Amino acid sequence: MNKFYLLILNLFLVFNTFGQVYNPLIRPGIYWEILDGDGHLICNISGGNRYYFQGDTAVSGRTYKKIIAKPVLSLASYPPGSFCPPFAVDESSSSSHSILLREDSLARKVYVYDSGYGDTLLYDFNLNEGDTLRSASYGSAPYALGVDSVRMVPLLNGALRKAIYLENNEFYIESIGGSQGLQFHLYNPNDGFGYWNEPVCFTENGIPLWGNQCLGTVGLQKHFSEDIFTVYPNPAGDHIQIKGNYPNTILSIIDLSGRVILSERLKDKQENIDISRLSSGSYFYRVETVDQCVIGKLVITK
Secondary structure, three states: OHHHHHHHHHHHHHHHHHOOOOOOOOOOOEEEEEEEEEOOOOOOEEEEEEEEEEEEEEEOOEEEEEEEEEEEEEOOOOOOOOOOOOEEEEOOOOEEOOOEEEEEOOOOEEEEEEOOOEEEEEEEOOOOOOOEEEEEOOOOOEEEEEEEEEEEEEOOOOOEEEEEEEOOOOEEEOOOEEOOEOOOOOOOOOOOOOEEEEEEEEEEOOEEEEEOOOOEEEOOOOEOOOOOEEEEOOOEOOEEEEEEOOOOEEEEEEOOOOOEEEEEEEOOOEEEEEOOOOOOEEEEEEEEOOOEEEEEEEEEOO
16 A cells, blocks of 8 residues: 555656646747837837847857847828837848847746846746746846746637746746747836837747737838729728729728738729728728738728
């Protein structure tokens, strides 16, 4: 009987040791879309980027993953000069980001290289309620933050991940990153009131796992000329007409938050589109071909 209980105990220890699988943050095929918030602007956004890992670099004997940033563009024509929805990622442009990450999967920790402070702890996934994260803020001296709570949170695909909630109301999630964005530190006292980073979408191999505002893409080779397509009437009721010289295009209707609420593939040079299910209000329309993109404002009145 003692041997039986010993066997059960051993199985329990093995399950608790190996059953809690750590899900790494640094892996291929993942993308973060992060907007730069600015509470002093009309649409509360000043820019943003899509981030992903590409390539390695060595610093002081340690290997770090390089981060590529593709800028977010505002496709809005109104208000003039503002950075407002709808947004899109410019796939034709990219640059390496200055902050580098490395991960110790066995220790369940993520480190960031900062030119001022060197290799610094960013995330520690071993922490429990009442522990302290001794990390560093972006552009300022290292600091310590207490852990308010530790929870399991669901991703969009139903998977559960460990989330560490800190005393400054920020958090970070295993395999996802922080509430201020992937590679950014969790607290930046230099930013001041009214500035923040907002992760709006996290995807892996094209599948959204976190956030609900995944952005479309454009390239700078596309030009925004309203003379290649005509959208009428505007204001519209239950239908709009799309007329142009480019068949096999895609029409998207986008609300003021940047969410695509209607998407149609156009096969003919002139088509009638049913928009009767859309409520009265202001929207954006986007008509895209392989090398053309037209953005405009659409008003619907019922």
